[in-house]
Amino acid sequence: MSLPNELSGIFTHKQKSYKMVLIIALLQEMNEIGKRVVSLENVKARFLSILQDREIRNESIDTPVSPAMRWADVTLNQISHVISTPITALEQLLDVNPQQKTLAFKENFYNSWEQGVLNELYDHAFQELEKYHQQRQPSNFSIREALSVVLTKYSDAKREPFRNNSMGMYIRQQIPTGFREFDFISEDPNLKVQASAGMGNWATIPWIAIMDRRLTESTQNGVYIVYLFAEDMSSVYLTLAQGVTEPNKNGKTEGYKYLRRRVQEIRTQLPLENLRKDEEIYLTSGGLGRDYQVSTVAYYKYDQNNLPTEEQLVSDLVNLVSNYKQFVDIELQSREGQETTQVTMNENAAVSLSVTERLNATKTYIRQKGFSFPDNLIENFYLCLKTKPFVILAGVSGTGKTKLVQLFAESLGATSENGQFTLIPVRPDWSDPADLIGYKDLNDRFRPGPLAEVLVQASNPANRHKPYFVCLDEMNLARVEHYFSDILSILETQNRYGDRIETDVLLRRSALVTPDDQSTYGDLRIPDNVYLIGTVNMDETTHPFSKKVLDRANTIEFNYIQLDQYPISTSAVVTPQQAPNSFLQSQYLQLVDAYHDEYKGQIESTTQMLVRINEILEGIHAHVGFRIRDAICFYLIYNEQSDLMTREQALDLQLLQKILPRIQGSNRAVKRVLLQLLEITLRKRLNKTELEDDASELWASVEKTIEAATYPQSAKKIIFMLRRLDEDGFTSYWLS
The missing domain is CATH 3.30.920.90 (Metal Transport, Frataxin; Chain A)
Incomplete structure (x- = not known):
């Protein structure tokens, strides 16, 4: 992504490295505490530490101010004079409060920046710092x-x-x-x-x-x-x-x-x-x-x-x-000579894009189409698909669920014209898998359903490197467990064969009669380049989901609507390029696949938190199993690999999408569970005895309650669920 105008040229004019070091130190402190306004003293300490670390590693560095000859001998009091110069040089961008001793980016700029701008700025500052020192010394990297x-x-x-x-x-x-x-x-x-x-x-x-x-x-x-x-x-x-x-x-x-x-x-x-x-x-x-x-x-x-x-x-x-x-x-x-790896020139060019670059291109493409979605939604959608090729988009009608799927697919080169995007409207009378997969007529000819046609095309060796998206629109107009049961079961049979992932057979050759049908549809499986996304509205005309469905999907909710969110104009023009299936393909199917030196600590810390949550959920028989544990761990690993969100942001979304949808009921035990989970999201103790009788103080000022929450989105949802329980006598994730 490109930096906003106010940031793109801030390092153009410089005589020393201090501007870059200041920005790096400020961003590190913001990332550490998760706030815009930070302690000026802490930034000074980080500023000095960066310079001292470079000195220890014998890297090129600006000479300290007299009288100190080395940065190791410079004190925090002495650094105040040094750091004042870059702060003054960046005064159009920064707010410094001498009384409160704080430093921050100006609020009007900060609020206008897209998600990812600060990460981009950090990389830019680091690159400019290295470029600056390379230009100052004849010796290159050793x-x-x-x-x-x-x-x-x-x-x-x-x-x-x-x-x-x-x-x-x-x-x-x-x-x-x-x-x-x-x-x-x-x-x-x-x-x-x-x-x-x-x-x-x-x-x-x-x-x-x-x-x-x-x-x-x-x-x-x-x-x-x-x-x-x-x-x-x-x-x-x-x-x-x-x-x-x-x-x-x-x-x-x-x-x-x-x-x-x-x-x-x-x-x-x-x-x-x-x-x-x-x-x-x-x-x-x-x-x-x-x-x-x-x-x-x-x-x-x-x-x-x-x-x-x-x-x-x-x-x-x-x-x-x-x-x-x-x-x-x-x-x-x-x-x-193998059809499975024949890739066009466009696709070869696209392969070189990193995950972040491709997602930024996707967001730009969506904006230039006149649509705007909340921060981190595209990153979340991507991680959900990579974790499991079945995602549910839930919310009230008109919030852009179907459009998100369509535009996301288009940005990756998957359109209805080339057959890589298929919209399947679900009918209320669907009662078994035949409506989706197909059936044999009276002449024993197989009449394929809309999904079977997609699976045949996606399974073609010439297409296995391309992703295929299937959007089941208004998925819960019919009972999902009835018409989708075979798909849910088959998705759980995924196994890796070399660089491919295959499921068990969905439609057996022996069940078909004619040679043409056996050749085309026999032993049909769900290949690893097919991604299923269901859109659902939760109202009186639809059916609820069972835990069997929720266990197998990430549920992304679209209920928090900002009507004053306007399309963002952009001068960038993105032409969709065919993305390789490797962009979305899961790397891990079982926890043992990822449980090695690099991710072991991540997995164990996540599991310990889920153990604590499970102890709470057991009180209402809503605890989770290995499937959800593995999915959450994979989601967090993929997020860290691509550096899309902080670990806290990613775990917040997983609590919201994998844990809270399991909770519903009308008794006091449900309320007790919600309050215990709220303590985890806020990371502080609550007076649960009083709140069990009356929790109105929580929603009287929701934003204040969740102001310092470690997992704010989950905390906000829990508070809404508590309010429904107090006011209506029943609560569910699906009530907003």
């Missing part, structure tokens, strides 16, 4: 220096908190930026550089990977180049390696057989001169180390105390990139 910093300082950094840690940011941001400066990487638009120090917790084995987007965008599968650091930081390996997550899903015995077979195949295809080709890699004593040993095709080993020269390190990387490109060419040539 691989040797980067490896040395990680090898010598990572172990100490692991003893510090992970969040906002300078070492974590150095690995994730500065190192990839440095590698992209090399011509042999920057000149190839298909190469993606990514590094990781962990997600939520420190990684046992940090890594720096170079991937060709046409083969893989994840270190969990495919073949790629990766620097792997030994757990004890005694050495680092530059390797041509394979992702181990996907092969090991069939068990390590079978996974290792596959990985070793592929290692031998690749070694016969490539020259791999001067590279070691054995299993003598030592990273860690755990099982993860063995995985890397088996999956590595070839490697260089560098010891911490004997790193080669910069020239040698660059030469080694050039050699490995050359081998990797040969491998990519061989792989792509072998795929050219």
Whole structure:
């Protein structure tokens, strides 16, 4: 996305790096406390810390003001003079309150910015900071220096908190930026550089990977180049390696057989001169180390105390990139004859977009069509589809539920004209799956339903790389459990086969009579490129949902309507490009798929919170099972991978969409449960004894009640549910 006019040129005129450092420090503090107005003293401390961290890492930096010779010797009192200069230079953008000692972006600007602007500004400030220092010094990024910093300082950094840690940011941001400066990487638009120090917790084995987007965008599968650091930081390996997550899903015995077979195949295809080709890699004593040993095709080993020269390190990387490109060419040539991977030029260009870039393009496309949706709705919709290919959009009529599905699909190149978007109006008289899937007539000819036609087209090998969207409009005019039961059951049978996900058979060949029907519709499954979205209105003309349905879907509600939300004019023109199915395809089907070093901490902290929630829900027999636990964990992992929302924002949406829809009733136990859940969302104790008798003080000033809530959307919904319970004697998620 492009920055607003007031932000796009703020770093154009500068004599020192202080403007960029100030913005980075301010945004870090805002992110930490989740507010616009922050403590000026805290920003000063962060400002100084950023400069001191760069100094410790021997990075280029502006000289401190006299009398101090090093930033390490500068005090917070002395930094006040330094920071006043960039604050004054940005006075058109910032509000500083000397009495209250606060700093903030001006409220009129802040309120006009779209979701994601602050993240974009943070990246922009960081890039401008690096560009500034690169222009001031003749030396470019040094691989040797980067490896040395990680090898010598990572172990100490692991003893510090992970969040906002300078070492974590150095690995994730500065190192990839440095590698992209090399011509042999920057000149190839298909190469993606990514590094990781962990997600939520420190990684046992940090890594720096170079991937060709046409083969893989994840270190969990495919073949790629990766620097792997030994757990004890005694050495680092530059390797041509394979992702181990996907092969090991069939068990390590079978996974290792596959990985070793592929290692031998690749070694016969490539020259791999001067590279070691054995299993003598030592990273860690755990099982993860063995995985890397088996999956590595070839490697260089560098010891911490004997790193080669910069020239040698660059030469080694050039050699490995050359081998990797040969491998990519061989792989792509072998795929050219297969219809499953025939992709148009437009699609090849689209593959290079990141998740954030593609979603920003989607939002721009929707705005230029004259529609506007609340903050984070598009990101939420995307994450829901990626977590599970069945989503429910609920709310009163006229809020744009169907239009959201249509425009989202169009922005990804899926239209009714090319058959990738299908609108199916549900009829009140639908009573069994035949209305959706099809039936045999009196002549034993199969008469396909509207969904069967989509499944046939999407299952065509030539179309498997494209997403197909099915919108079931007014889904609950008929009883969902009656006509949709077969689909719900089949969706739960998903299994991964290589890079595809397949379900069990929905329509068996043996159930069909004619050869034509058997050929076209026999053994029909739900392929992994079909996404089902139901729109529902909750009123007296519709049917409620059972827990069976709610367990299998994310329910996005459209009840909070802002009539004064006007379309946003934009000068950007977005032409929809065909998105690959990999953009939406689920990476994980079971929790074991994601339960490894990188996400283990994230999964365990989320599960502990759900355990606490389950103890509350058990009182009204509304507790959740493994299916919902897994779905919430996957949603949070996908969100963190693409950096779309904060963890709190994402978890707030999952509580709202996966937990609260299960709650309904008219007794005191329901009220007690809602109040206990409200305590979790507000993260504070309530006087539940008094509130059980009269909770009116909660909704008398809802905004004030949820002002400091950790999960404000869920808190707001709970308060509405409590109000309905007090006023009507019955409550449900569906009553607003």
